[in-house]
Structure formats: C-alpha cells, structure tokens
Amino acid sequence: MPFAWLVVTPFFLYLTLFLFAPAVSVLVGAFKDAEGNTTLDNVTTLFDEPYRGDFKNSIEISLVTALLGGVLGFLIAYAAIREGTPKVVRTTLTTFSGVAANFAGIPLAAAFIAALGTIGVVTRFLADHGFDLYQHGFSLFSLRGIELVYLYFQIPLMILVIAPAIDGLQRQWREAASNLGASPLQFWRYVGLPILTPSLLGAMVLLFGNSFSAYATAYGLTGGFVPLVPIRIGYFYSGDVLSNPHLAEALALGMFVVLGLMMAVYVPLQRISSRWVR
C-alpha cells in the first residue's frame, strides 16, 4: 500500500535530514583529519589530557548528581505521596517539579550566583554569622558547586519520573506484609525496594544522561571555564580559537557512546519497571 506510506514520508524525511544526517556526519567526521583523510588521531587524542580529564569530570558530575538527585528525589517524592500527607502537598510538588525540571540553564546559574556566589545572599548571611564559605574551600564555580546547582533540576526530574512507580506500590501489599507480621523495615527490604529497584535504577540512569548532556547551566556559572566535555565542544566553536572541527566531532562521538550505553541500560530497565506501574 504505497499511499499509506506516503503520509508518513515527510516525518521520516525530516528526521533523516535534521537528526540522522547530523548524527552520522558527527560519526564520520570524528574519523577525518583537516584534509578530509581518514584517521584515528582525533579519537585517540580523546584519551590524552585535557580531554581525558573532561570525560572524567563529566562522568563524575553525572554519577554524583544522578545518585544524590535520585536518592533525595525519591525521599521527597515518597514523603509527599505516602499515607498521611495531605493530597495538596503532592499536587503542589508535581507542579513545582514540572517547573523546576525545566528551569535550568542561564537563569538557574543566575539564581545560584545570587544565593551562593561570592557576594550572594546566603554567602553574606553566613559570613555575617562568622562562617565564610569561600574560606572553607567552597566555590560555586568548582565542580562541587556545579553539582549542587545541577541537583536543582535533577531532584525535580527524579520526583516526576519516580512518582508513578511509588503510586504503583499498592497499599494492600503493605497491609498484607504487616498482617503477616512484617515490620516496616522488613516490608521495604523484602517487598518495597525489590519492586522499586528497576524503576529507581532506570530513573537514575536518565538523570545521569540529563546531567551529562547539560551545557548551559555550567556555562552560565563559569563563563565557559570548566573542564567538562560539552563546554569543551562549545569552546571549539567560540570563534577566536583556531579550531579543528573534527576534534569537536570526536568529543561529540565520545558523548554519543556514553549516552548510547546509558540508553542500552535504560530501555530494558524501563521495560521491567513498567510491569508494576499502572
């Protein structure tokens, strides 16, 4: 039925032109030198400094914020959903999380500079009470500082992703466990966590990718001077640098590989956890 396929052609053409072609050209370009010859140099360069360090930092930030964001997001979401908490808390939290998960990039950086920058409101407040953050090794513009800021969109994303899974933990299971004499701890150890584990892991994998891809927030905080992979790629295109676009493509290929691995873990986890989510 050729007509049936004609209708979906524009969609596939569009994706081919604006998604697949760019992706393929990054893959191919990563293996080219300035003259257009095939080479492995760009890719092997990724294993040298400073690029190796960029990847290490990017992966570290993503792991830390995925783990912390995942745990905190889960605890907050559970606190809002569990029995006894008024319904309005949950509605407010979900709405707010929708906003906060999307409130990222440059304005988020500005918000944290206003709070915890060198002359920020919180920094000043603590200094007035005898505790100078910046004298104690804290800097908003370091990797630790960036992690703190990333949590601002990681935690809400976790709340949004994990809430349906927590809803799936049915009250009856809890009652059944307690009727059989299980303590709350035993319920979590033998029922709650085993059911939630695939969802929790899946959500954290998503958070990892979310933070690994982030560019604008780190840029807004540091003005582009922080050794992360996306920032390095941006640096190659910032004009005044004598740049080798193929090296940027090799860095992009590296991101691709990390995120591809992430999806390879995420998709099966998603499939397992969707069994329990109604």
Place this chain on the structure above:
Amino acid sequence: MRKRIAPGAVVWLVVGAAFFLIPLRSMLFFSLRSNETGNCCTLESYSTIVHDGQFWKTLRLSFVLSLETVALTLVILIPTVYWVHLKLPRLRPVISFLALIPFVVPPIVLVVGLFSVFEDSPDWFYAKPYGFLVGGYVVLAFPYMYFSLDSGFRAIDVHTLTEASQSLGAPWRTTLLKVILPNVRIAALAGAFLTLAIVMGEYTMASLAQFYTFPVYIQYINETKSFPASAVSLMSFGITWAAMLALLIVGRGRPVQLGGAR
C-alpha cells in the same frame, strides 16, 4: 481513620522546600538591590531591563522561534501520528523508539552535526534563526510533542471517528481538520506549551550558532550586570512557570518533562 502526617515526611519536605526556595528568594532580593549602593529595595534593575531595546528584541525573536517550532512540529507530527494509529500500527513502536534518540543526541552534539551537514546550505537558511535554529528545535521538541500526541490519540477512537466522517462523505482534509484535530486539541496544546518553554530557554544551540536569542541575552546581562541579571532571570522563570501552569490547566496528562534548556 485518617493517619497523621509522618514526622520523617515533614523533614524531607522541609529540606526540599528550603533547597528550592532559597535560590529563588535570593534572586528576588538581588533583583531589588540598587546598582549604586547595593541596598534594598528599588525597581531599578527591572527598569534597566525593560528599557533595554535588546530585551524586547530578543524576547520577541525567541517567542517567534517557539511559535514557528510549535507550528512545524504539529504539521509534521499530527498527520503522522494519526496515520500510524489508523493504518500503520506496526510503526508505533518504531516511532516511540525514534523519540528516544534525541536523548542520545543532546543539543550540543546535534548542533555540531547540523553545522557540518548545513555549512554549505544557502544563507536564507543557514544564516537565519528562522531556518537553521528552528530546524534543530523541531528535533528537540519532537519527543515531547510525540508522547503528548500519542497519548491524545490513544484516548480517542480513531477508527470510528474516521469511518463516521467518511461515510458522511467528508474528504480526508475535512476529516483531519474538522473531526480528528478538535479531538486531540488538548494533547496538541500540552505539547505546544512544553515546546514553548523549551525554545524560550534554549541556550546551547543558539549561542553556538551565534544567534542573539533571549537566553543568549540573559547570559550577556549575567556576565555584565549582576543585579539586573537576577531581574531578567526571574522574568524568564516567570515564563517557564506560565507555560507549565498553562500545561497543567489544559493538560491533566503528565508527560515526563525532560526540558531542553540545560
């Protein structure tokens, strides 16, 4: 018997609220400080921003870009999703899988690829935000719009509606515009507001391609004037808020929101 709120729950909710409200409050304080004396409270910073021609120019550009992105995404996706639900159900898992690909190709990677694909394309496309940038934004918007439309189409009986319309003699165009479209209006609107929030905040692609959009303007202010930077960031937060509230009001559906603005 209704249980009382657990003490543990209170602790976590308070910790969460503090973490999320302190930066917003600090930003509000900052935006009300005087640029000369640093004292509270004056609307100077807001006045600086709204009297800056660049503010309105970039805000307008980003808004036009988001409308264009919404329009293009809907034109491409509505017929596709409709047709997949009606005639090609075996394509549905394929498209759902494709909708995950933009997460593997983040904006920073996509823009690098788009540069090399389109560097020799004509200026009316490559040198214009309305061309090049929107071309990429549609890809960023695609997953959100797709999941929103897909759940919208799943909620209606596509086959019955189509057959009823056709047995009354309506041509395809009428069926699509007058019968199907009104029934997926809510899903389309929800996707549109999400797209609006994404495009209004998208910095990565715009700055690398050197187009002066609203987020690029905010970053310029951020680098040059710290108190007005808080004022304009707060306004930008207001835009995200408005888009998400609109989404909540029209939607009731909850697509997972992985914004594109990071």
